[in-house]
Amino acid sequence: MKSFNLAWLTTGISVATLFVAGSAYAAQNVANTSQKGSLLIWPLITVERMDPIQYDTLIEISNDATGTVHVECEYINEQKGRVNFDFDLTAKQTASWLVYAQEGDQVHPAEFPTDAGFPPYPGNAFRGELVCFATDAGRMFQIAWNQLTGTATVIRSGEAADPTSDAGFKYNAWAFAARDASGVAPNNKHVPQGTPGRLDLTGLNAAGVYDACPQYNIANFMPNDAKLGSFTTRLNFLSVVSCNQDLRETYTLHLTKLDFTVWNSDEHSFTGAYACVDSVNTVKLGNNGTGVVRGSNFNYTTLRTPNARFQVKGVSASPPCPLATEVSGLLGVLSSATSAGKVGNTLHGAGALPGYVLWDPSEDVPELRRKRH
Numbered sequence: 450m451k452s453f454n455l456a457w458l459t460t461g462i463s464v465a466t467l468f469v470a471g472s473a474y475a476a477q478n479v480a481n482t483s484q485k486g487s488l489l490i491w492p493l494i495t496v497e498r499m500d501p502i503q504y505d506t507l508i509e510i511s512n513d514a515t516g517t518v519h520v521e522c523e524y525i526n527e528q529k530g531r532v533n534f535d536f537d538l539t540a541k542q543t544a545s546w547l548v549y550a551q552e553g554d555q556v557h558p559a560e561f562p563t564d565a566g567f568p569p570y571p572g573n574a575f576r577g578e579l580v581c582f583a584t585d586a587g588r589m590f591q592i593a594w595n596q597l598t599g600t601a602t603v604i605r606s607g608e609a610a611d612p613t614s615d616a617g618f619k620y621n622a623w624a625f626a627a628r629d630a631s632g633v634a635p636n637n638k639h640v641p642q643g644t645p646g647r648l649d650l651t652g653l654n655a656a657g658v659y660d661a662c663p664q665y666n667i668a669n670f671m672p673n674d675a676k677l678g679s680f681t682t683r684l685n686f687l688s689v690v691s692c693n694q695d696l697r698e699t700y701t702l703h704l705t706k707l708d709f710t711v712w713n714s715d716e717h718s719f720t721g722a723y724a725c726v727d728s729v730n731t732v733k734l735g736n737n738g739t740g741v742v743r744g745s746n747f748n749y750t751t752l753r754t755p756n757a758r759f760q761v762k763g764v765s766a767s768p769p770c771p772l773a774t775e776v777s778g779l780l781g782v783l784s785s786a787t788s789a790g791k792v793g794n795t796l797h798g799a800g801a802l803p804g805y806v807l808w809d810p811s812e813d814v815p816e817l818r819r820k821r822h
Contacts, residue, residue, distance in 0.1 A: 478653070478654075479652055479661050479798060479800075479801045480623050480625040480662055480780070481798060482620075482622065482623055482624065482795045483621070483624075484624050484626060485597060485598050485626070486595055486598075486624030486660070487583045487591070487592070487594050487625065487634075487642065488580075488581075488583075488591075488624070488625040488627075488648060488659055488806065489581045489582070489598075489622040489623070490579070490580050490623045490780055491508070491578060491579040491580075491601045491620075491622045491623075492578055492689060492690045492780050492781060492782045492795075493576070493688035493731065493782045493784070494506045494508075494524065494548055494576065494577050494579050494601065495575065495603060496548055496549035496561050496575050497576060502606075504575075504604065505547050505549040506547070506549070506603055507547055507548075507602040508546055508547075508558075508599065509600045509602075510538070510581065510599040511538070511541075511543040511544075511597070511598050512542050512543075512596055513541065513596040513597075513598065514594065514596035514636055516638070517537055517538065517540060518538050518594045518597070518636075518638065519583065519584050519585060519586045519588070520535060520536055520537070520581050520583060520584070521533065521535045521581065521588055522535065522558075522579060523580050523696045524548075524559065524561050524562055524578070524579055525566075525696065525729055526563065526572070526573070526574045526575070526577035526729075527571075527572025527573045527577055527729055528565040528566060528569050528571070528573075529565060529570050529702070529727070530564040530565055530566050531562055531566060531696065532560070532562045533808075534557075535584070536555070536557075538555075538597075542555065544556045546558045549561065561577075563575055570727040572727065572729075573731065576731055579622075580694060581599065581622075583627075585641075587812075589810050590641035590646075591643070591645065592627075592636075592639075592640065592642050593634035593637050594636050594637075595627055598622070599622035600619055600620065600621055600622065602617050603617055603618055603619075603793065604617040605617060605791050618784065618791060618792050618794070620793060620795045621795055623780045625650060626659065626660050627642050627658075627659050628653070628654060628655065628658050629655070630654055642657055643656075643657030643659075646697075646808055646809065646810050647808075650662050650803060650804040650805055650806070652803070661804070662777075662778025662779070662780070662802050663780070663799060664762065664778055664798075664799060664800025664801055664802045665760055665762035665778075665798075666689070666780070666796035666799070667759070667761075667796065667799055668758060668761075668796045669758050670685055670734075670759065670783060670785070671755060671756060671757070671785065671787075672748055672749040672752045672756075673748045673749060674748060674749045674750070675756075679788065680788055681787060682785050682786070682787050683786045683788070684733060684785070684786045685735070685784070685785045685786075686732070686784045686785070687731065687734055687782075688730075688731040688783075689726070689731075689761070689779050689780065690729045690779070690781075691728040691729075691778065691779060692779070692802065692803075692804025695728070695807045696806060697807050697809050702727060702728075703727070703775060703777070704725065704727055704770070704772055704773065704774045705763035705776070705779075706725055706726075706763065706764050706766050706767075707723055707724045707725075707726055707741075707762075708723050708761065708764045708766075709722040709723060709741075709746065709759055709761050711746045711747060711752065711757060711758070711759040712759070713753060714755075717752075719752070720746075722741060722742060722743040722744060722747070723741070723743070724740050724741045725770035725771065725774065728777075734747040734759075735747055736748065742769075761796075763776060763778065777802070777804065778801075778802035778803075780796075780798075782795050
């Protein structure tokens with residue numbers, strides 16, 4: 450059996466370097482969900498079929514520039530199955546598609562992969578992420594084109610007896626701006642943004658890089674089984690991807706340990722909850738055998754207040770994770786099953802960490818044409 454290669458592909462930028470400029474640095478040079486960018490990441494894509502419950506995900510993406518841009522996209526599921534596709538967005542154009550139904554407006558997407566990659570990783574093959582970024586027309590290199598925005602709407606249906614469960618929620622994609630020595634880089638479809646096949650997420654004012662990744666995420670949430678008036682939260686879920694992304698056909702696994710600190714509204718803190726994950730995972734924030742150790746820290750019976758908050762970071766601490774883990778910035782989406790149906794939103798980022806996205810340009814892997822759509 451092929452062994453796991455868990456070496457961290459470093460960016461050559463130390464974590465300490467990222468913090469030299471202080472808090473102002475993180476406020477301006479870190480990915481977020483309100484800006485435009487050249488790289489977009491959606492942490493939660495789902496096409497789960499749990500009869501009678503069915504899920505689909507509506508993707509919307511726009512180009513706010515006055516020129517045409519080529520966009521490369523890749524789905525990756527939790528078991529590391531993957532497929533890429535690409536398309537053009539003309540000036541001021543928007544496009545949308547349903548992931549499961551493969552019905553698109555301006556875009557004809559690939560089918561979401563439900564197979565396992567090699568090496569595989571445990572998880573749900575019907576759930577994963579979407580990564581899209583601007584490239585030249587030939588897919589030979591990534592470019593600076595800070596005009597892309599995107600959203601995802603998670604659609605749940607199939608429970609006719611309970612209309613409140615037929616609900617969906619919408620969230621913004623995390624956006625990374627391309628940068629140069631003066632700050633945010635101008636659009637340039639003819640010049641590679643850094644080394645072809647590698648997007649360096651450093652946040653530095655330097656040629657060929659992109660915004661840094663949040664060092665950790667924070668979220669306000671209603672604990673499991675908490676109630677305010679007639680509103681109840683039944684269970685919370687965290688969909689999270691790391692900023693160490695390997696989209697290549699021959700890839701390396703990158704594992705991290707999600708380390709949680711939870712506070713109730715009386716400012717009492719609860720530590721010790723963690724989960725061992727790959728670069729894309731959804732975990733249930735509860736104590737029902739879901740892979741989150743000490744998941745009871747997210748329950749009302751532990752927190753004793755109807756509102757709370759948590760912080761999650763990706764840390765390097767192999768024990769007690771079965772495989773070696775690495776430090777990683779995170780991009781998260783919180784979703785909740787409630788008495789009013791499924792609701793959700795992106796988390797807030799804080800701090801800064803370097804990361805990277807690796808991919809196969811056309812000139813490097815010509816056989817990718819066989820799997821492109």
